[in-house]
Amino acid sequence: MAEPTTPNVAEDLLCIHAIITRGLNVSIERGRAFTQGGYPDAPAREGFIDYVRSLVSVLHAHHLTESDVVFPSFRARVPDAPFDLLIAQHRDLEPLLQQANAAIGEVSAEAAAGAALARLIGLLERVAGLWHPHIRVEEDHFSPDRLAVLFDVEQHEALNRAAAGHSAQHSGPDYLVVPFLLYNLAPEKRRYFSRSMPPIVTEQLLPVVWKQKWAPMLPFLLP
Numbered sequence: 001m002a003e004p005t006t007p008n009v010a011e012d013l014l015c016i017h018a019i020i021t022r023g024l025n026v027s028i029e030r031g032r033a034f035t036q037g038g039y040p041d042a043p044a045r046e047g048f049i050d051y052v053r054s055l056v057s058v059l060h061a062h063h064l065t066e067s068d069v070v071f072p073s074f075r076a077r078v079p080d081a082p083f084d085l086l087i088a089q090h091r092d093l094e095p096l097l098q099q100a101n102a103a104i105g106e107v108s109a110e111a112a113a114g115a116a117l118a119r120l121i122g123l124l125e126r127v128a129g130l131w132h133p134h135i136r137v138e139e140d141h142f143s144p145d146r147l148a149v150l151f152d153v154e155q156h157e158a159l160n161r162a163a164a165g166h167s168a169q170h171s172g173p174d175y176l177v178v179p180f181l182l183y184n185l186a187p188e189k190r191r192y193f194s195r196s197m198p199p200i201v202t203e204q205l206l207p208v209v210w211k212q213k214w215a216p217m218l219p220f221l222l223p
């Protein structure tokens, strides 16, 4: 993945899709391994639960942001995109995310990897089954090349700011979601994606103030 040089709302969507896709893959693969071999220790269990909780929160916020903020500004400019279908798919995924959240609560209450974890993995597999065809349609219609000529640079950045603000309002907690977003991305995309985060977040909160809280997720994140 090359580092994007010009702000482009389609590049930010590709970043979020890459974050969520990796989050689903890691949660399912590592969760399956835990159902078979158990958690290696308590921090791994805690980190895994925080990781999956962040994934579900980010996924929920991403759908809301597309439906409420991004798609309304795309509609007139990308008339061939199936917006109503995409929004219906967001709605179809929501009950699965709510069930996944309930399952995460049950996983936190069971000391060893057991039936609740197996149920959570099954739910995430169903989410993944809907997620991949859904983002294929989005990425086919909203490519960086196509969107580059439909909005000027200021419009791209204004839309990115509005989308990031809406997502932040509907996801959390920040001390888990911000590291989850940044460290499920390859470093060159991470630099691009973090460009509009306030320096206090990237230089103080993330590496210092919040570090202990998100450190258990490290085994599931990229370096």
Ligand SMILES: [Fe+2]
Residues within 6 Å of the ligand: 063, 066, 086, 090, 134, 138
């Ligand atoms: Fe979507």
Ligand SMILES: [Fe+2]
Residues within 6 Å of the ligand: 013, 017, 062, 066, 135, 138
């Ligand atoms: Fe999307």
